[in-house]
Amino acid sequence: MLEISNLIKRYGHDEPVLKGLDLRVEDNSVVAIVGASGAGKSTMLRCINRLVEPTSGSINLNGMELVALRGGALRRARRKIGMVFQGFNLIDRLTVMENVLAGRLGYVSLYQAISRRFPQTDIERAFTLMERVGIAQYANKRADELSGGERQRVGVVRALMQEPELLLADEPTASLDPRTSEQIMMLLQSLASELSLPVLINIHNVAQAKTYTERIVGLRHGKMIFDGAPDDFNKEALDAIYGGIEAPDDATVESPTVSREVGHDAT
Amino acid sequence: MVDQAGALADRVWKRYDRRERLIRYAVMLVTLTVVVWAVRDIDIFWPWVWDAPNQISSLGARMWPPDPTRLAEIVNAMIETVHIATLSTMLTIFIALPVAYIAAQNTTPNRACLWLGRFILVSSRSVNTIIWALLFVAIFGPGVLAGILAIMCRSVGFIGKLMGEAIEEIDRRPVEAMQATGASKLQVIAYAVVPQVMPAFFAIVILRWDINIRESTVLGLVGAGGIGVILQGSIDTFAWTTVATILIAIVVLVLIGEAITSLLRRKVI
Amino acid sequence: MTRPEAGAPATPRTWRKPPFIASPLLRYGLLAVLVVYLVWAFGSLPFNWARISEGLPRAGRIFGGGFPPSFERLDLLLTGFKESLQIAVLSTLLGVLLSIPFAVMAARNVAPLPVYLLGRAVIILSRSFHPVIVAILFVAAVGFGPLAGILTLTLYSIGFVGKLLAEEIEEIDWGQVEAMKATGAGYFAILVYAVFPQILPRQVGLSMYQLDSNLRASAVVGIVGAGGIGGTLMNAFGRYDYAFAFAILLVIIAVILVSEGVSGWVRKKIW
Numbered sequence: 014m015l016e017i018s019n020l021i022k023r024y025g026h027d028e029p030v031l032k033g034l035d036l037r038v039e040d041n042s043v044v045a046i047v048g049a050s051g052a053g054k055s056t057m058l059r060c061i062n063r064l065v066e067p068t069s070g071s072i073n074l075n076g077m078e079l080v081a082l083r084g085g086a087l088r089r090a091r092r093k094i095g096m097v098f099q100g101f102n103l104i105d106r107l108t109v110m111e112n113v114l115a116g117r118l119g120y121v122s123l124y125q126a127i128s129r130r131f132p133q134t135d136i137e138r139a140f141t142l143m144e145r146v147g148i149a150q151y152a153n154k155r156a157d158e159l160s161g162g163e164r165q166r167v168g169v170v171r172a173l174m175q176e177p178e179l180l181l182a183d184e185p186t187a188s189l190d191p192r193t194s195e196q197i198m199m200l201l202q203s204l205a206s207e208l209s210l211p212v213l214i215n216i217h218n219v220a221q222a223k224t225y226t227e228r229i230v231g232l233r234h235g236k237m238i239f240d241g242a243p244d245d246f247n248k249e250a251l252d253a254i255y256g257g258i259e260a261p262d263d264a265t266v267e268s269p270t271v272s273r274e275v276g277h278d279a280t
Numbered sequence: 281m282v283d284q285a286g287a288l289a290d291r292v293w294k295r296y297d298r299r300e301r302l303i304r305y306a307v308m309l310v311t312l313t314v315v316v317w318a319v320r321d322i323d324i325f326w327p328w329v330w331d332a333p334n335q336i337s338s339l340g341a342r343m344w345p346p347d348p349t350r351l352a353e354i355v356n357a358m359i360e361t362v363h364i365a366t367l368s369t370m371l372t373i374f375i376a377l378p379v380a381y382i383a384a385q386n387t388t389p390n391r392a393c394l395w396l397g398r399f400i401l402v403s404s405r406s407v408n409t410i411i412w413a414l415l416f417v418a419i420f421g422p423g424v425l426a427g428i429l430a431i432m433c434r435s436v437g438f439i440g441k442l443m444g445e446a447i448e449e450i451d452r453r454p455v456e457a458m459q460a461t462g463a464s465k466l467q468v469i470a471y472a473v474v475p476q477v478m479p480a481f482f483a484i485v486i487l488r489w490d491i492n493i494r495e496s497t498v499l500g501l502v503g504a505g506g507i508g509v510i511l512q513g514s515i516d517t518f519a520w521t522t523v524a525t526i527l528i529a530i531v532v533l534v535l536i537g538e539a540i541t542s543l544l545r546r547k548v549i
Numbered sequence: 550m551t552r553p554e555a556g557a558p559a560t561p562r563t564w565r566k567p568p569f570i571a572s573p574l575l576r577y578g579l580l581a582v583l584v585v586y587l588v589w590a591f592g593s594l595p596f597n598w599a600r601i602s603e604g605l606p607r608a609g610r611i612f613g614g615g616f617p618p619s620f621e622r623l624d625l626l627l628t629g630f631k632e633s634l635q636i637a638v639l640s641t642l643l644g645v646l647l648s649i650p651f652a653v654m655a656a657r658n659v660a661p662l663p664v665y666l667l668g669r670a671v672i673i674l675s676r677s678f679h680p681v682i683v684a685i686l687f688v689a690a691v692g693f694g695p696l697a698g699i700l701t702l703t704l705y706s707i708g709f710v711g712k713l714l715a716e717e718i719e720e721i722d723w724g725q726v727e728a729m730k731a732t733g734a735g736y737f738a739i740l741v742y743a744v745f746p747q748i749l750p751r752q753v754g755l756s757m758y759q760l761d762s763n764l765r766a767s768a769v770v771g772i773v774g775a776g777g778i779g780g781t782l783m784n785a786f787g788r789y790d791y792a793f794a795f796a797i798l799l800v801i802i803a804v805i806l807v808s809e810g811v812s813g814w815v816r817k818k819i820w
Contacts (some may be wrong), residue, residue, distance in 0.1 A: 104746050105751065126738045324696050329696060336687075340687060387602065402806065406806060408768065414772070423595065497682065
């Protein structure tokens, strides 16, 4: 269980980006965080695995306080939190397999990392996960030879290699075309239930958030102004979150047009 | 590539496939052989190597503290060094531009000129400044003239080659447009070539001036003027504290040169 | 840079190219500064005209004595070149290996501030001095011979490769580093996985370039006694044996052309 309370992040002396957020995520639920650009979605996610240092507040994952951690303890905590990035952030010049195994870097020694002598169980796990998301045939291809959707699958597998207790996804579909992003959302949703893993997804596309998640959290100017089931997310909530700032990617509150069958053929 | 199906079946993963591994081993083996040969064959007295850190630190200790008594003389020599670099860079321009013109594929008058230009550039670039200086000191005797000529001879190749490349990369269309107006060859150059290569020209000359400042600090070691003459003299008389002052002066000069070039780059380009 | 002249009445319609430097004060000022500088520089430099006027006959004698170049003492020439090659290979290897830690130290985005300043200082210092000056100091410290040459060119390589590599590290895609951080990887594992793969092609290219560059430089550090063909050349000049000196020069040019070609070919292949 993830419990965030009174999280504040301020850069220098500017107005805080996050103004006292409180959020509880139970095990095994998929939560979408929506909001306009600059609302603090990405900062919040990065505070959880401390890629961004929170100014104050508390973040508690399964009984461990994350904000106080340093050095080795922080790294051990990070390996329990997988992260999927908007720009995939793969290591382009390494093969898919090396990218996937990089998810184990928090577990193996430096010598193992340099010599690429990962434990057999890690390699097994890598193949199993890659087969699950349908990229096993690319194991020895260089990461930059893959298409966007395939690259994001590598990113997802890398995060899952960490055996995470929590998965963070920062705009995982924003760099993908609409059809591929549906597939990735579907993948995240089904992986969450298969692995009973809580997943936090920052997402711009409200329609996708409503379709693929169980709970929607709306941020505006660093404050939480909506928290509820997708069915309760109506026009008013949408206006409250985006009103006067910008239109969300998909202003309609309808379900996406792509059918679910289309998504499944790739997995 | 490895047999994918097989790899999937027994779940092994290796970083490289067989051919890649062989190439890697071959490259490593060749490198290793060359290194082992170089280490075993080279004319080095190994005990000196292990003693080198001591020797270097003791030399460093003898240099401390820097002795400022000859500072005025050093500053004068530094100014001379800058003069050598600046004058030779300016003079080089007058030689390098025509050479670049005949050595560029698209402007050269004929094939003979092209090869003549290329020959000048290659021979200029292949001989190091200090070797040029050696030659000119033998001809004109020790002094700044040998230094200026040496730096010019090396810079012609540098500026000429880069300018030649800049000329080869120009947009052909303005040249055609100028030719279509019935302009003469020189008019075409003035209106279609010169404006296009101007930024490159300034960048190259400024870059070479910066390099020439460093180069002119060593000319004196073979007697071709500048700070190197005093440096050589101080080393020969074991005046290590003066050597330290000169070294500091050189670092300061190089840093000033870098500051000026970055300023010029921002102003001019 | 170019400002059209304002306010002039339209009759008669004249046009002049706007001057390169708009302000006339600055334009003529710069010209005046240039003239004054040239007068000062030429006036203050000590030219020994009497000695210089002997130059042409001497040049005739030198080139007369130098042609045809003599390859009689081929073994001496080959020994010199072998030593230059050995110096170049060993110093490139050492320099390229050592440049990696210094480049990491001198990259602001991966090194803490005190380490960064140290790394920058080492790189700036080793770049300020021409290799020949460094060679003279090493000869004074460790004696004549190739050891001084290797030390010199190693330092030279650290300065050059280290600087460019540090710039490359500062420009890497930070997202990959962030992703590795998120997996809980330690500092060195992040370097190995997220930083080195991104700078590897540049490193290989720079190494080949540096090998070529060190081979050139190894020919000149010998002039001050740091081993290699430069010493042989200096001796030939000293003994007025111009025929041998020109033979050495010709071989140096040939070797440099070959090495430049090979280095360029390898860089193009690997890039």
